Amino acid sequence: MKFLSEYRNPEIVHQYIDELHKITTKEWTIMEVCGGQTHSLVKNGILNILPDKINMVHGPGCPVCVTPLNLIDKAVHLAEDKGVILCSYGDMIRVPGSKKSLLEAKATGADIRIMYSPLEAIKIARENPDKEVVFFAVGFETTAPANALSIIHAEREGLTNYSVLASHVLVPPAIEAVMNDSDTQIQGFLAAGHVCTIMGTGEYEPLAQKYNIPIVVTGFEPVDLLQGILMTVRQLENGEARLENQYARVVRPEGNPAAIEMLNRVFQMEDREWRGLGTIPNSGWNIRTELEAYNADIKFNVNILKVPECADCIAGQVLKGIKKPFECSQFGTNCTPEKPLGAPMVSSEGACAAYYHYSNAGDEVNA
Amino acid sequence: MCLAIPGKIKSIELQYDGVVRMAKVLFGGITKEASLEMLPDAEVGDYVLVHVGVAISKIDEEEAQKSFKYLEEIGEIDELVEHSQIDRNGGRCPL
Ligand code: SF4
Numbered sequence: 001m002k003f004l005s006e007y008r009n010p011e012i013v014h015q016y017i018d019e020l021h022k023i024t025t026k027e028w029t030i031m032e033v034c035g036g037q038t039h040s041l042v043k044n045g046i047l048n049i050l051p052d053k054i055n056m057v058h059g060p061g062c063p064v065c066v067t068p069l070n071l072i073d074k075a076v077h078l079a080e081d082k083g084v085i086l087c088s089y090g091d092m093i094r095v096p097g098s099k100k101s102l103l104e105a106k107a108t109g110a111d112i113r114i115m116y117s118p119l120e121a122i123k124i125a126r127e128n129p130d131k132e133v134v135f136f137a138v139g140f141e142t143t144a145p146a147n148a149l150s151i152i153h154a155e156r157e158g159l160t161n162y163s164v165l166a167s168h169v170l171v172p173p174a175i176e177a178v179m180n181d182s183d184t185q186i187q188g189f190l191a192a193g194h195v196c197t198i199m200g201t202g203e204y205e206p207l208a209q210k211y212n213i214p215i216v217v218t219g220f221e222p223v224d225l226l227q228g229i230l231m232t233v234r235q236l237e238n239g240e241a242r243l244e245n246q247y248a249r250v251v252r253p254e255g256n257p258a259a260i261e262m263l264n265r266v267f268q269m270e271d272r273e274w275r276g277l278g279t280i281p282n283s284g285w286n287i288r289t290e291l292e293a294y295n296a297d298i299k300f301n302v303n304i305l306k307v308p309e310c311a312d313c314i315a316g317q318v319l320k321g322i323k324k325p326f327e328c329s330q331f332g333t334n335c336t337p338e339k340p341l342g343a344p345m346v347s348s349e350g351a352c353a354a355y356y357h358y359s360n361a362g363d364e365v366n367a
Numbered sequence: 368m369c370l371a372i373p374g375k376i377k378s379i380e381l382q383y384d385g386v387v388r389m390a391k392v393l394f395g396g397i398t399k400e401a402s403l404e405m406l407p408d409a410e411v412g413d414y415v416l417v418h419v420g421v422a423i424s425k426i427d428e429e430e431a432q433k434s435f436k437y438l439e440e441i442g443e444i445d446e447l448v449e450h451s452q453i454d455r456n457g458g459r460c461p462l
Contacts, residue, residue, distance in 0.1 A: 006435065012435070012438075015438050016438065019438060019441070036370060089419070116419065116420060117419045117420025117421070118419065118420070119402060119420050119421075120420070142371065142418055142423070143418065143419055145405055145421060145423065146402075146418065146419045146420060146421040149402065149404060149405075149421060153383075153387075156383070156386070157383075194371050194416075194418065194423070197371070197416065197423050197424045198423060223434070223435075224434070227434060227437055234441075246434070248427065248430040248433070248434075249426050249427050249428075249430040249431040249433075249434065250416050250424040250425075250426055250427070251424075252424075256405055256406075256423060256424060258404070258405045258406070258407055259405040259423060262404075262405065
């Protein structure tokens, strides 16, 4: 059975690179939507060994990055002023709000706990019946089922002290937002494998047709990414625009029916604000009205003033693949992962942070 | 944060009065618990992809093998084309 090491085998990686060099005759701009893929491409140095004619641009698929500033402020407020036990994923804890991050709130005494899984938050609610427990649930389609499951567990156990501050975003509307920008140069997409593991591939076929672009559902290992890029370039060179599935070992066309059923039971579609991109219609999930007892936003009725994003940050253009991180005047100087000015610098899966950590940022800035 | 990792189901137990199937999943040398509520037909010995404590997909062995054959396959197709061209261009087909 082939799992991890085979997909990182340098020999196979080189065979793919050779094949790509052989078949690429024209310039092509391809976007990987998912931040996990951006991270893997940059970390493994794949961007440096691709043919010069292939321009990879990095999409908005980092849920931590696109969670609005205002929601982070709300989470901090819940932890500090409402005295709740605030649980969230580790990456989310470090993201700065307009005044402070959850980590900083924790340092000054707020009860904030880092979780690997939302099911651990349920355990905390069970063990602390006299306290309110709020799970700050961010994520794309991949993570939403686990967050939904926590609400189903709470309901089943009759826990009344558990609620969720939800910020779920969806990939297909983001692809539309990127393609509808008149400045877009994108000619093909790598779709996020783990998102499609849940949702299947059905939503992407119409997008490939509508925008006349190849879309290849792709995994995360170096061999996966190179194979996905190769499949996209082959289509482009042949003048095709189809949906293909590179990641068939885990992605079935119908997705995961049990997960989809759970999502439909717990969430409803809504317009959602994306940090750096603004509001995209029907681009997120929130807790269904029938389950609003588990919606922390309603339960605690927090009204926090919206603070505008930093004016020098060009995150919107970076997230749509129109500009590269090093084209931003703030990159690496006023804006670093320790002191991020905008969305793509806040998590290691954001394009600005990935470039800052792994590529030779100084060289590119001077080039 | 969207990382999902493949592992092998070592054992399965029922929790919450039998309502929930929880698995012990082996990742390399580490064992972790994962909910099987989204994979109702997963069994001991299956390889699954786990994300934030929930198994979200079974890994298909045949497909996993296939992705390594992809290059060979497209290589063969290219060769066939080349061969047929050579054939047309003077009958020097090596086959
Ligand atoms: S480098 Fe910083 S300021 Fe510039 S686009 Fe990225 S996040 Fe915004």
